[in-house]
Amino acid sequence: MFIAMNRFKVKSGNEAEFEEVWKTRDSFLGEVPGFLGFHLLKGASADEHTLYSSHSTWDDQTSFENWTRSESFRKAHSGASSRKGLYLDHPQFEGFEVVI
């Protein structure tokens, strides 16, 4: 199993708008081979931002990587550039292999 996380430092005050984007988006993930599940996670707040992370679970890393090269991925991220103002820096990707 493989877990893909993308960390976002959302500017303070933008939290509700950021969550709404994720709640209302069409992820096109339902029929993607090897996809198991998705969560949006809210972490700690600092002076200027709140940490969020997307959290998707896959059969294996190959399934995730195939998705990133797919038409479903392109469609799900087509509006991403317009949302850059909501967070500091670039999102930071981390992929994890499930060992236990």
Place this chain on the structure above:
Amino acid sequence: MFIAMNRFKVKSGNEAEFEEVWKTRDSFLGEVPGFLGFHLLKGASADEHTLYSSHSTWDDQTSFENWTRSESFRKAHSGASSRKGLYLDHPQFEGFEVVI
């Protein structure tokens, strides 16, 4: 739902020993109220370390915090100090509320 993660920078070369510690430990988690599941995750490697993260899932943050004050927690972490040599720095805790 709540996800508790503890990030470890395991010194290069210590990966197998670190994984073995987790595979053979007695977590005492089975009967803890609100506990849902546990994984050990292996992330990216850098020059001097490999990132690992524990990943436990809970009904809510209160269940997790109750566990950290319990006898089960104390027993599960009783050998932790002897394993400090396996990783750089202190483990870094991050807790996440599941928003979606």
